[in-house]
Amino acid sequence: MNSKLTQFAGALVQPIVAVLLALLIGALAIFLVGGSVMETYAEMWKGAFGSFYFVTNTLSRATPIILVGLGTALAFRAGFFNLGAEGQMILGGLCAAITALYVPGPGWYKLVLALISGIVAGGIWSAFAGWMDAKFRMNLLITTLLLNYIASLFAGYLVAYPLKDTTGSAAMAQTKMIDQSAWLPKLFQGMSLHAGFLIALAGAILLFLFMKYTVSGYETRMLGNNPLFAAYGGVQRGKLMFYSMLASGGFAGLAGAVEVLGTQYRYLDGSLSTPGYAWSGIMATLLAGSHPLGTAFAALLLAALQTGGMGVERNTEVPLEIASVIQATLILFVSAKLSYSFLKRRKARAQSGTIS
């Protein structure tokens, strides 16, 4: 038990050191533009957690990031670089919007159907890339990147021409507004936080249990850690790739659906890609080393940095982009961390005298 505890603490030390270093670099950047470091960080804290309103704001921004992060975490754990979260999210959001708009029935029925269609759309789009890799050995990293553009352009076309909202005066590429009965309910009156956050939390816990306690979860991890050993152990890579990509895309699609049904209430071209939810989700995964609960926590941290950056922008001379600088340095330090553990392992091997 004790060793388990120290192991857990050891896993936490690295991210915390990375966060501190990134904040230090951020402080340097603030100092260079002539701002007050303490004041800026105080404003950042207030912008993210200063009042109940800001807390709910941060949580609602974190919602899609958590879901995307969970999806990529699952794929990364299996050893697949799924960089297609953006396209999967866009298609999920679009399908959710279309379902909620055009399927007849009571509100709750439309809502459930819209969420499911979002999951399915994202999942199929992602599994398509997995299938191409398993079947034709087309590099997953590239195909998922390519499919991003195709999905975003396709969705852009649909809302700019056939599905365009012509009732409003604004000439925006967007669908009609979804009927209020099919919205995800808000958790608090007058706050932006919606029920999607609970879905995201449940997803994190479920994924954690799945990875830790099920056979398929173990096979997934094994494939990611050592593909040769997994093949030796009889894991069918193609099949597992298909299913893990399906689930991974499903999470991303759900993220899009939740954002559309809980915040935007319509699909607006660029509304899911411009805030960088997908890439933030991938960052959260990298930050947490693909641990599901850690990913949710890291997503919260990144969302807090982003909403905190907005607070900094409102109340100080320091620009909003300070948040992106801190985020990027954070990821750089974390990627260095991966190699740090590698160096340690090599040192240990050298000490034990084995040559490998």
Next chain:
Amino acid sequence: MEQFLDVSLFNSTLRMVTPILLAALGGAICSRVGLFNVGLEGLVLFGAFFAIVGNYITGNVWLAVAFAVLCVMLFSLIFAYLSIHLRANVIIVGISLNFLALGLTSFSLRAIFNVKGAYYDKNMQGLPAIDIPLIKDIPWLGDVLSGHSPLVYLAFLLIFVFQYFLFRTVSGFRLLAVGENPVAARSLGIKSKRIQYGAVLMCGVLCGLAGAQLSLGQVTMFTENMTAGRGFIALVATMLGQSNPLGVGASSLLFGFMDAVSIRLQGLSLPTHFTMMLPYVVTLVMMLFFKDKSYMQEARKANESSR
């Protein structure tokens, strides 16, 4: 149709293709030494930003280009150190480099120029357009090929330079050997780390030039996230061209042409989504034919090279 496929379409194709081509060549060099550089987008963005900064400080276009190249080399050194020396995952380092570029350039834009979104100064000079003496007099071809910024010519020249370097020179073969099998290369006494560093720095130079062409070649300004995915397109062009300079050149031309056609269609208020989609679909189909190495080989290689 004749009106559609006129001189300016091809002329603008050449201009559009240059940043993509330069970055894609850099990506090709990197992937030839076994480092898949996802950070092209970020490096080009850095290049575009520092070219403007250099121009602002020195007031000279050429010094600005040199400044951009130098700065991007510094950032590609981060990529090299983390991925070669510390053995961090190249893809993760590349992704984080993209984030860093986006954040740092937007931040510095506010910090240095005190503007948000875009910086533009009408007194700032862009890269001059140069006419090629003989070719410019040929009726149709002259209008297409002539009158570009020097970087455009340089980019197309570099295709052949790299083709020659990679497949006709000893150092080129050594570079290929490092990418094929680092262990075997090292056993021959090739300093594989040094060659990898060299390749990444070369990629930095090319991305710096690509950025300079972007911010000083067509327009003389910098806007936030100016690359808008061009680095990723370059990455795809690298893949489509099989990291072969001539192939990279051809695939970059395809992307540039589609870009130009899309802008033309926009002028005619036709939907551009499908023409813009075409290069990606073509790449997908091409990937079907040029199959990648199998993951088992990759895994074995990874195991070997960590010894």
